Amino acid sequence: MGSTETLTVARRYVDAIAAKDFAALDGLFAEDIVWHQPGNNQLSGTHRGASAVKEVMGRTMAVSEGTFELAATGAPMVNGAMFALPVHFSAKRQGAALSMDGVDVLRVEDGRIAEVWLFSDVQEDEDAFWNGN
Template identity: 30%
Template sequence: MSTHNVHAPPGGVHASPGAGEHPNTILIRDGYIAFAKGDMEIIRSLLHERVVHRVLGRGPLCGEYRTPTEVLGFYVRVFELSGGTFRSEPYAVMAGDDYAVALVHTYAERPGKVLDGRAVNVFRIEDGRITEIRTLAEDQYADDAFWS
């Protein structure tokens, strides 16, 4: 059983947005809310036509997903493999004009396995849409083993 127990700090992005919050922080937060609801239409609207999602590591889901269709297909596959248990909940989101970073708590279950850890998602943003996502797990070996 591949398990690592790491819990996100309390608070996080569930707090009310600040008055001076960068628009890209809101864009990324909205994406995570849509992801939690499984709202692929909203997620699709946030992705640029030239989007690429790079999932680092050596597991079966690692690689590059290009185009919104491939990226959404990757998300569907994650939900399928985890029996709908996968969650990626941000506890901190920071953004500027071109980039955003989300620190996330990830959780999922598979028969005989639990994934409970942290990751960093780095986003590149152009014209209000996501052009690149890089996912970096805190414990890449545990992530690779979980999805294998």
């Protein structure tokens, strides 16, 4: 896939995030997507397949009591079939709040997002939030 096609997918990803359009996001994911969630918390690990990614997203919303927010903080940076996106994410739950910068790195294949790596600014703080500490 060329950089132009990757940029098109990247822009669709950014637009779907901004609109909180989960159906559009789901449509961008390859059926065999691989999602690398960092850290040592209940969401961490490598999640394989669109249904597994939907499950981890559902748990994210459940733990955060529906407050999880993700926003791009800059333009996507494309390198061949991959793009990096600076992001800010936040969430609240009873007794705790999370507000953090990160970077999402995504690999595009056949016009769909095939693999995702997430990076968080202070992983220990993110782990504490998702683990209920």
